[in-house]
Amino acid sequence: MKVETTRVAAPVQLRHAACFFESAEHLLRQALPLVTAALERGEPVALSVRPATERALYAALGGTAGLIGLAEPDAVAYGSGQTMAARRARELRELTGGAVAVTVVAEHNSSLDGFDGRYWTELDAAVNVALGELPVNLTCFYPELPLHLEILEGARANHPLLLEDGELRHNHEHRGPRDVLAAAPAGAPMVLGPPDLVLAYTAWQLHEVRTAVERLAAAASFGASRAEDVVLAINEVATNAVEHGTSEAQVWLWSSAEGLVCEVHDGGTLTEPLPGLRAPHPSEPRGRGVWIARQLCDLLHVWRDGEGTHVRMHAAR
Template sequence: MRITGAPAHTAPQLVHAAAYHSSRTDLLAQLVPLVEHALVRDERVALALHPDTEAALRTELGAGAPLHVLAPPTEAGSGQTVALQRGRELRELTRDGPVTVLTEHQSELDGPDGSFWTELDAAVNVALAELPVRLTCFFPELPLHQCVLDGAAENHPHVLVRGGLHPNTRHRAPREVLTAHPVAPPLLLGVPDVTVSFRSWQLQDVRRAVRSLAGAAGFTDDRTEDVVLAVNEVATNAVEHGGPAAELHVWATGGGLVCEVHDTGALADPLPGMASPHPSEPRGRGLWIARQLCDLLHVWSDDHGTHVRVRAAP
């Protein structure tokens, strides 16, 4: 697998704005001119909208409008994972120049309390920071969960008002937002198929357990090594920064492997491994590499310590 980071000269270029709408009609009235202006600038336009909104927008613009539809979230419960997924896709789209991205809040992704959107937008600010992207996120004025609006207000440096961008005085740094609004834990799983307690000199036991289950689950040799490397990076981070001892849980499922690493340390950075490391940085690459190799990598913390869930398909 080829892993590439950001060019050393790349400066942050993301323009991230929140916008609000009172109805589908109001939403379309704001979307249409944004698309038209982007096309006049000869920019590509990428969408992450509700299917009904997308269909109405295409009707307004005409069938020939060149619109790219971003892939739907593969793991809606993890804003970290969705942000990385968007970052990979937009990295390819921006090879030919700036891209205008328009997204819409979709209530079916809210989860139990709507905090998914706060995590997603905070993670986007880190994962997309280096890309020439104009990203405008549309939210309803009255969502089901108030935290959707609170997160939108804190995560976006700009606000779209009557077609113009204005500075957002409530904006805060993404890690500050998530420190104040911690990431929720994912749904609990059943009893793991394998549990390994380990310390720094026992990382070979972690690698051995993952390699054995991956082989039994039908992973190719190359894919097995990807997953072993990813889990090893997470486990190494746990015993280096989280305390002398940690624990690995592994589940073999019909869709591949789920691995969790638990340690008793405090989580200093709520978004570890989200930004591609600078080539001159000798450390801090482990979790970033692991995120590139897995289908999901979700980090959260609680009173018991720091936890990382990794999911990988064959």
């Protein structure tokens, strides 16, 4: 896979708004004018909403509108808001070409809440980073009374704008992604069973990491091109760990019918809670590794705890 690692310097173009609804009918009344106005302007409209909401929008529009359905989280990406934000950025970059405005309507889905609702806080914070330079008008609809208070608190902290009574207003509770995630850091993913291979390494042993990944990828029947992608992605993250974390790190590897899972663990302190969500600028000679890995993997989730910084990657065949 060819990975483009440069971007053109651009101001923030994302218009990220939250809107709160008390019922399905209330949601439709607020979302429909957004969709109608965008279609009248000739803008593409993309949806990330529940099937019932999508059907209601089509019915209200007479069933003729060409609305675009965005990908929903799958079993691999489940629970990682930062992975979902990276996917959204790729999808919307293709839609916009970096220049054409697109309107996006997104809706809270309680099946993704997890045990505390933190997924949504992580997702919206990551969206502010990953989509910042794209001409996207994104309105996220949240219930006024979700199961978890974290969902409301995260929505109010992450959205620079609020849609109220059909008008966009500045949100005085908005905070930057780093501040938001300092209070509600990304959680650890689901615990896996014992790894097939554990390898401790230093910067001088990165070739051993690459060799181990090559062997497991071959054993998992990866094609040659996909195996190269996986080796590159893991090498980038493994290198980052010993360059910016601690002098020694560990790689844990699992091989299964679904592909390859890798975790990289180091004892360093994570200063950037959402690394690799923005493509590096040509003037930035470093800082490309995690971004490259995000483009090549089906999941890349970064978290920290008292023992250091951790990255899980999943690459399907």
